[in-house]
Amino acid sequence: METIELLAPCGDIERAKVAVDYGADAIYLGGTSFSLRSRASNFSLDDIRSIVDYAHQHNVKVHVTVNMIPHQSDIDGYATYLSQLQSLGVDAIIVASLGVIQLARKVAPKLQIHLSTQASVLNHRSVDLMAQYGVDRVVLGRECTLKDIRSICTHSKIEIETFIHGGMCVNYSGRCTLSNFMTGRDANRGGCAQSCRWKYHLYDGSNHELSDPNHLFSMSAKDLCGLDVIYDLIHCGVSSLKIEGRMKTAYYVATVVQTYRNVIDEITTSGKPLSRDRLMYYQQELKKAENRPSASGFYHGLPDHSTLLYGVNGAGVTHDFVGVVKALDDHGFTMELRNVVESGDTLECFGPGHNGFFTMVETMQDENGMPVSRAFRPMSLIHIDSMVRPQINDMVRKVDGS
Amino acid sequence: MSIKRLLLTDSKDLQPYLDNGINHYLFGIDGYTTCGYGKINIDTFYAMVQTIVNHGGDVLVLANRLIHEHELDDFQSYLSMVETMDGIEGIVVGDHCALWLNHKYHWCKPLIYAPDTLMASTLDIEAALSLGYQSVQIANEIQYNDVLSILETYGKHCMIQTFGYLKSSMSARHLLTDYMDEINQDMVLTNRNDLYLVESTRDRHMPIVQTPYGTTIYTDYVRYNPDMENKMDQAKEHWISTLFLDPTTVLSALNQTADPTDPLFDCIYWRHGSTIVKEEPWKR
Numbered sequence: 203m204e205t206i207e208l209l210a211p212c213g214d215i216e217r218a219k220v221a222v223d224y225g226a227d228a229i230y231l232g233g234t235s236f237s238l239r240s241r242a243s244n245f246s247l248d249d250i251r252s253i254v255d256y257a258h259q260h261n262v263k264v265h266v267t268v269n270m271i272p273h274q275s276d277i278d279g280y281a282t283y284l285s286q287l288q289s290l291g292v293d294a295i296i297v298a299s300l301g302v303i304q305l306a307r308k309v310a311p312k313l314q315i316h317l318s319t320q321a322s323v324l325n326h327r328s329v330d331l332m333a334q335y336g337v338d339r340v341v342l343g344r345e346c347t348l349k350d351i352r353s354i355c356t357h358s359k360i361e362i363e364t365f366i367h368g369g370m371c372v373n374y375s376g377r378c379t380l381s382n383f384m385t386g387r388d389a390n391r392g393g394c395a396q397s398c399r400w401k402y403h404l405y406d407g408s409n410h411e412l413s414d415p416n417h418l419f420s421m422s423a424k425d426l427c428g429l430d431v432i433y434d435l436i437h438c439g440v441s442s443l444k445i446e447g448r449m450k451t452a453y454y455v456a457t458v459v460q461t462y463r464n465v466i467d468e469i470t471t472s473g474k475p476l477s478r479d480r481l482m483y484y485q486q487e488l489k490k491a492e493n494r495p496s497a498s499g500f501y502h503g504l505p506d507h508s509t510l511l512y513g514v515n516g517a518g519v520t521h522d523f524v525g526v527v528k529a530l531d532d533h534g535f536t537m538e539l540r541n542v543v544e545s546g547d548t549l550e551c552f553g554p555g556h557n558g559f560f561t562m563v564e565t566m567q568d569e570n571g572m573p574v575s576r577a578f579r580p581m582s583l584i585h586i587d588s589m590v591r592p593q594i595n596d597m598v599r600k601v602d603g604s
Numbered sequence: 605m606s607i608k609r610l611l612l613t614d615s616k617d618l619q620p621y622l623d624n625g626i627n628h629y630l631f632g633i634d635g636y637t638t639c640g641y642g643k644i645n646i647d648t649f650y651a652m653v654q655t656i657v658n659h660g661g662d663v664l665v666l667a668n669r670l671i672h673e674h675e676l677d678d679f680q681s682y683l684s685m686v687e688t689m690d691g692i693e694g695i696v697v698g699d700h701c702a703l704w705l706n707h708k709y710h711w712c713k714p715l716i717y718a719p720d721t722l723m724a725s726t727l728d729i730e731a732a733l734s735l736g737y738q739s740v741q742i743a744n745e746i747q748y749n750d751v752l753s754i755l756e757t758y759g760k761h762c763m764i765q766t767f768g769y770l771k772s773s774m775s776a777r778h779l780l781t782d783y784m785d786e787i788n789q790d791m792v793l794t795n796r797n798d799l800y801l802v803e804s805t806r807d808r809h810m811p812i813v814q815t816p817y818g819t820t821i822y823t824d825y826v827r828y829n830p831d832m833e834n835k836m837d838q839a840k841e842h843w844i845s846t847l848f849l850d851p852t853t854v855l856s857a858l859n860q861t862a863d864p865t866d867p868l869f870d871c872i873y874w875r876h877g878s879t880i881v882k883e884e885p886w887k888r
Contacts, residue, residue, distance in 0.1 A: 271743075272725045274750040280727075300735065301727030321722075325673040327701035335735065343670070345776040350673035374670055377721055378773040382745040383823045384803070390721055390745075398773070400803055404783070404812070407798025414787045418804060421779055500776070507782035 203473045206435065207442035208466055209265070209363065210459045213244070213449055218253045220452045223554045225463030228263035229253075230296060232448060235283055236268045236276070247286055254291045263293040267448075268306075269318040271299055271376070271390040284310040296341065298376060298390075307336045314338040316363065320376035320390065324350070326357035333360045341444065344370055348431055348501045352438045361441035366432065367458060367488075368446025370423040370499055372398045372510070398422065399511075422511040427496035429484050432465055433475035453523035456597055457491035460557070487557075490521035490550075490599060521599040525584070527551060527592045534588040537598050538581060545575045548601040551592035559596075561588040606837050608858060609664065611768070611845045613797075614643040615652055620851040622659050626858070629656055630696065630843060632666030636682050638698065638720070638774055638820055639666070639847055641813050642795035657691035668698035668718050669817060670774075680705055687711045694738065703736055714738035716763060720771050721745065729758045739763060739840060744770045748832055759838030766833045767857050768845025769811060769822040779819040780812065797848060811848050822848070830860040 210226035212218035221229045231253070232244045245253065250266065257264045266287055272280065280302060287295060288310035295313050297303050298320035306315055316339040317323060317332050324343045332340055339361035342351065346364070355362050371378065378389055380397040387393035398421040404413040413419050426446070428435070435443065443466075445458055465484055469476065476484070488496075497509035524547075525537035535551075543549070543563060551559040567585045568574050577584040592598075609628040610621055618629075633649045634640035644652070653663050665686045671679045683705055686692055694714035695702065706715055717723065717732045718741035732740045741763045742754055755762060780793040793799060793814055800809045801821065808824035826849070833842065846854050856862040 271722055272727055273746055274725050274753045277725055277727050299722070299728050300731035301725060301729075304731045304734065305727065322670050323700075325671050325676050325699070325701050327676060327704040328671075328699060331700045331704040331735070345670075346673065353673050372777065372779070373773040373775040377670070377719065379721055379745045379771075380773045380821065383770070383772045388745065390724075397803075400805075402801040402803050402810075404780070405800055405802065405809075406796075412789075412791065412793075412799070413783070417787055419779075419783045419801065421775070423777075505777060507785040510777075510779075510782055510786070512783070512786050 203470050204436060204439075205470045206432075206440060206466060207263075207363075208459065208462055209442050209444045210455060211368075211445055211448040211450065212253075212455065215245070215249055215253055217450075217452045217455050218245075219256060220456050221459050222257050222260050222262045224456045224459040225554065226262060226459050228265060228293070228442070229257060230265040230267060230444075230448075232267045233283070233287075236270045236272070236280065236302075247290065250287070250292065251290045258291065264291075265294040265296055265316060266292050267296045267318070268302060269296050269298040269320050270392060271320070272301065273391070276391070281305055281309045284313070288313050294338070300335075303336060316341060318376075319343055319365065322374045322376055326354045329354060329358045329360065329362070333358070339363055339441065341365075343374060344426065345374065345500050347503055348434055348438070351435065351440065355439035362439070363442035363444055364428075364435060364440055365426055365446055365499075366428040366435070366443040366462065367426055367496075368450075369494075370426050372421040372423040417512060420510070420512050423499075423505075424497040424509050424511055425492070425494045426499040427485070427488065427492075428498060428501060429462075429465060429476070429481060429488070430498060431501045432462075433469050436466075436469065451523070453597055453599070454491045456552075458488060460552070460554070461487045486520070489519065491519065491523075493519045520602045521550065522602060523597060524549065524600045525598045527553075527594055527596040527598060528583065530591065530594065531585075534586045535590075535592055536583050536585045539577055539584050540580060541600070542576065542578045543584065543586075543600065544577075549586070549598050550601065551590060551596045551598050553593050553596035556593075559590045559592050560601075561586070561590045563588075606839045607841045609763075609841050609843050610854070610858075611639070611666070611765075611843055611847065612644075612652075613637075613640050613847050615648040616643075617846055617851060618652055618655065621846075621855075622655070622661070624855055627656070627659065627661030628664075628841075629661060630664045630666055632668075632696075633682065634815065635817060636669055636679065637666040638669050638771065639813075639845070641797045641815055653689060653691050661691075662693045663691055664693055664716065665695045667702065668696050668720075670776075671699045671701050672776075676701060683711070684709070687713055696741070700735075707736060716741065718763065720774075724750070726754055726757050729754060729761065733758075733761055741765070741843070742839075744827075751836060755836055755838040760840050762839045763841040763843055764836060764839050765827065765845060766836065766842040767826070767828050767854070768843075769826055769848055770845075771820060772810070772823050773821045774818060775820075776818045778814055780814040828857050828862070833860075 207227040209228045210221035296316045298318035317337045319341040322343040341363040381389040381395040384397045385395040387395045401418040404419045524541040529536040547563045565587045612631040696716045698719045716739040717737040723740045724743040739761045810824045811822040
């Protein structure tokens with residue numbers, strides 16, 4: 203069975219390394235300019251050089267987002283930036299603007315060009331036109347159904363990438379200016395205020411309220427979770443599965459990348475779709491880090507109201523990230539603390555290629571070797587007495603409610 | 605001097621404008637445009653085109669919806685039909701598949717690329733023209749100075765919306781139906797043009813329209829600024845959206861006899877129960 207690229211997001215070097223270590227085939231990131239996630243940490247040119255070296259040593263490709271829609275004042279500097287990316291060894295750029303594609307072909311011809319989902323390509327004729335224009339890969343709009351994707355892949359001569367996990371725009375990406383008009387923040391230049399997720403009253407022309415004042419209208423889409431369509435997407439001939447979330451934490455990146463890595467490997471090894479039990483298992487794995495409810499987006503057809511959020515925005519994340527393993531000894535391990543740990547908590551250690559090392563906290567000591575029943579100071583070192591043998595740099599999560 | 609072209613979404617609106625000597629129109633059959641609401645079917649479309657041609661006018665056909673893979677054949681048929689019609693000056697599209705079809709079948713009608721957003725700099729406009737589009741619609745959300753800068757270079761290839769509610773979002777989802785299902789209300793809200801949203805912390809009214817093809821939301825104000833409009837006369841065309849507005853209001857704005865601060869314009873908001881006149885973003 204053919205395999206497929208797993209493409210992971212990263213907002214800084216730490217998260218980029220985590221994505222590489224936990225099984226991504228390619229990572230994508232934004233520079234400090236011309237990218238759509240202005241609140242992500244983003245990478246300087248030196249950072250990009252550093253992560254390109256690290257990723258390439260691990261046979262992982264690096265895609266850089268240059269997917270802002272430029273206004274007149276943004277044009278200066280684009281050409282220089284694109285040629286700098288090329289000279290740093292970046293594998294591909296993710297672009298939404300026709301003008302930037304044209305420019306990149308001129309000044310950085312070695313860079314692969316991936317057309318961003320911001321361009322909202324939903325059919326193979328558009329893919330064909332973009333192929334003629336010099337695009338190497340199209341990231342499809344998230345409104346494509348599985349059936350549409352199958353047809354697009356059948357007819358297209360270039361690579362197709364689809365989103366598999368993470369946040370969903372409720373509107374066509376790139377065609378939404380709610381944020382611009384309501385807040386003055388430009389959605390297509392990295393400033394989206396997510397005005398769609400606010401609460402709205404709905405009225406008719408007689409000024410009669412149609413909405414329920416206690417349960418107002420909103421346009422907040424549940425996050426995408428495409429675990430159940432991975433087998434089909436591989437069969438369709440999709441080249442790359444993209445995880446959304448350049449602003450997510452390292453813990454989130456580790457958990458989600460590792461889960462999808464395992465799913466892809468299991469499917470390509472067996473040549474079969476996931477069984478119901480395995481699907482449920484992986485869903486539970488994702489819930490260890492996922493803090494929003496999820497749905498399958500448009501993959502199975504037009505989504506209904508159950509895929510939107512009107513009131514509660516949070517989902518019960520089942521685990522909390524509490525630390526990173528820094529040292530091992532005969533009595534247990536020392537971890538750098540990120541969240542509160544108390545005696546009686548159940549911890550799970552996991553790292554690249556492994557998880558499921560569970561231990562209950564019975565005794566622990568602070569940096570001075572003094573016994574404590576509750577550790578709470580971020581970045582302090584805490585020793586956990588345990589029989590489990592995690593690995594250095596493993597992440598540690600606490601089972602919720604333990 | 606720019607051509608002023610009226611965007612129509614209802615066949616019944618046509619006659620008052622023809623009676624006032626307006627000859628340039630923009631509309632399309634529902635299902636292929638992003639701003640219809642079930643008022644222009646194929647029969648009314650033909651009749652409207654014929655009436656306009658008989659008055660010596662011309663039409664740009666609106667076909668600017670994003671096209672999903674399973675809709676390609678229908679869309680091709682629509683473009684193919686339009687291609688053979690008299691009185692059609694060009695086709696306004698929002699999806700590149702139209703350009704691919706245009707090349708493939710050697711169609712002659714000029715294509716205007718109007719994705720609402722995306723065309724925000726000379727860089728993109730130059731690229732769109734090099735792809736094969738004859739003209740583009742400048743994005744609605746860009747600054748006034750950027751508009752002027754673009755028009756200096758590419759004015760003869762540019763359309764710009766100078767009047768009316770501006771589209772602010774498009775979704776493939778049936779957001780109103782979804783919401784009614786959520787609150788267990790059995791109410792059909794598809795193809796209605798009288799609905800509006802009020803964000804819970806502000807008293808501003810945003811028209812919302814759901815069709816079988818998705819949901820569109822508009823700004824909570826009407827773009828109208830005669831001074832600025834006059835300085836954009838390098839644009840090939842100014843588009844005047846009549847959506848949600850009565851002909852009297854549109855005509856007064858078209859003739860620039862309406863004062864943007866005049867209470868007359870409050871009637872636009874009164875229609876939705878508000879008297880707020882919002883700052884035009886071009887002024888920011």
